[in-house]
Amino acid sequence: MTYSKWGSTMIDVSREKLVEMYRKMLEIRYFEEKVFELYGQNLVPGTIHLYAGQEAVAVGVCSALRKEDYITSTHRGHGHCIAKGADLKRVMAEILGRKTGYCKGKGGSMHIADFSIGMLGATAVVGAGLPIATGAALSVKLQKTSQVVACFFGDGASNQGTFHESLNMAAIWKLPILFVCENNLYAMGTSQSRVMLIENIADRAAAYGMVGTTIDGNDVLAVYQTAREAVERARKGEGPTLIECKTYRHKGHSRMDPAKYRPKEEVEEWLKKDPIKRFQDRLFEMNVLTEDEKGEIERAVIAEVEEAVKFALESPYPSPEEALEDVYA
Ligand SMILES: Cc1ncc(C[n+]2csc(CCOP(=O)(O)OP(=O)(O)O)c2C)c(N)n1
Numbered sequence: 001m002t003y004s005k006w007g008s009t010m011i012d013v014s015r016e017k018l019v020e021m022y023r024k025m026l027e028i029r030y031f032e033e034k035v036f037e038l039y040g041q042n043l044v045p046g047t048i049h050l051y052a053g054q055e056a057v058a059v060g061v062c063s064a065l066r067k068e069d070y071i072t073s074t075h076r077g078h079g080h081c082i083a084k085g086a087d088l089k090r091v092m093a094e095i096l097g098r099k100t101g102y103c104k105g106k107g108g109s110m111h112i113a114d115f116s117i118g119m120l121g122a123t124a125v126v127g128a129g130l131p132i133a134t135g136a137a138l139s140v141k142l143q144k145t146s147q148v149v150a151c152f153f154g155d156g157a158s159n160q161g162t163f164h165e166s167l168n169m170a171a172i173w174k175l176p177i178l179f180v181c182e183n184n185l186y187a188m189g190t191s192q193s194r195v196m197l198i199e200n201i202a203d204r205a206a207a208y209g210m211v212g213t214t215i216d217g218n219d220v221l222a223v224y225q226t227a228r229e230a231v232e233r234a235r236k237g238e239g240p241t242l243i244e245c246k247t248y249r250h251k252g253h254s255r256m257d258p259a260k261y262r263p264k265e266e267v268e269e270w271l272k273k274d275p276i277k278r279f280q281d282r283l284f285e286m287n288v289l290t291e292d293e294k295g296e297i298e299r300a301v302i303a304e305v306e307e308a309v310k311f312a313l314e315s316p317y318p319s320p321e322e323a324l325e326d327v328y329a
């Protein structure tokens with residue numbers, strides 16, 4: 001075991017696990033860069049919301065989960081899917097609208113789900129993941145399995161009614177759930193300070209009698225350690241936790257949004273806190289990673305993403321006759 005210092009806490013985590021976390025974060029980053037490039041080439045039908053910059057949240061949380069545990073996602077969901085172990089090829093194929101994708105190319109970026117790895121789905125409706133996650137956690141409790149649920153959502157979603165209803169229900173029923181708020185300071189072009197009088201969204205946990213904590217969402221070990229503690233409490237029947245991760249998206253809200261509403265100094269400051277660079281420096285310091293190993297990992301990840309792109313581009317589009325298949329409403 002390697003012991004890594006996080007704040008005043010020592011985390012017991014193996015070298016393999018640390019490298020795996022680093023690799024997953026890189027996978028998400030390269031994947032998103034590729035999606036951005038493909039979008040620019042007009043190969044992505046619909047819109048996209050990129051996760052680059054927020055990798056430490058998805059990877060930190062999902063690294064504390066088991067395969068059978070559940071997650072719910074958002075419109076910015078590629079990172080959650082990848083962190084939970086989705087097949088890069090099928091994710092890319094879905095984003096490019098191809099038949100080999102998770103929804104046979106008919107759902108696109110915001111509808112990817114993979115029940116075989118506990119990924120209950122992305123959703124275009126802001127705040128819609130919260131009641132789904134709460135329902136999943138209730139089912140876990142009633143069936144007495146030892147699973148837990150991690151529910152990802154944004155700062156904007158925390159102003160929706162679904163947030164308040166879900167947190168209250170989860171608290172009174174002591175459901176095994178982690179409410180993971182990715183506070184990237186903006187909901188589209190609206191900064192948090194324009195729509196909330198509080199600075200820390202985790203303060204809202206107290207209103208439901210729930211444990212709440214605000215952490216550095218760009219420090220993957222901080223996220224991992226906090227998620228582990230919340231998972232442990234959830235598995236013991238001690239109920240939900242609200243974890244607010246302060247983070248920042250590198251790109252605009254969606255498509256080609258240049259995000260001109262963000263002050264230049266703010267962007268620069270957050271780019272310096274890039275979660276991947278920070279983790280990489282930490283791994284060098286801890287002697288977990290060498291320059292050679294870093295290069296090897298990068299090459300392997302780039303090859304894997306390129307393979308996913310090739311697979312997607314070589315896959316056919318669904319045929320018009322299939323348009324109404326698998327449609328439930
Ligand atoms: C119910 C609903 N209202 C409004 C929208 C339009 N919309 C899409 S994303 C978004 C902002 C969401 O912000 P946040 O929850 O902070 O997530 P982020 O985009 O920052 O990841 C809005 C308002 C929507 N999709 N669904």
Ligand SMILES: [Mg+2]
Nearest residue numbers: 154155186187
């Ligand atoms: Mg936001």
